[in-house]
Amino acid sequence: MSRDLRKYSRQTSLRLILGGIALVLLVGGGLIYLVYGPTAAATGLLCIGIGLFPVLITLIFLQVIDWIVKRANRE
Numbered sequence: 001m002s003r004d005l006r007k008y009s010r011q012t013s014l015r016l017i018l019g020g021i022a023l024v025l026l027v028g029g030g031l032i033y034l035v036y037g038p039t040a041a042a043t044g045l046l047c048i049g050i051g052l053f054p055v056l057i058t059l060i061f062l063q064v065i066d067w068i069v070k071r072a073n074r075e
Contacts, residue, residue: 021052024048025045028044029044029045
């Protein structure tokens with residue numbers, strides 16, 4: 001068993017982020033559905049998805065930068 005704490009930290013952060021997104025989608029969408037109905041829930045999930053799009057683009061950008069830096073450090 002390895003003790004790579006950076007890998008563990010990265011894995012834990014990813015799990016927390018995914019759990020938070022799932023919580024927002026499930027609880028937020030569920031509450032909208034219960035209070036306003038299925039059409040409003042679909043619209044709410046669409047808005048939540050559009051709101052998460054900049055976060056996704058930022059994460060992809062940071063992953064690309066990380067990959068470039070790791071590749072440059074190997075050489």
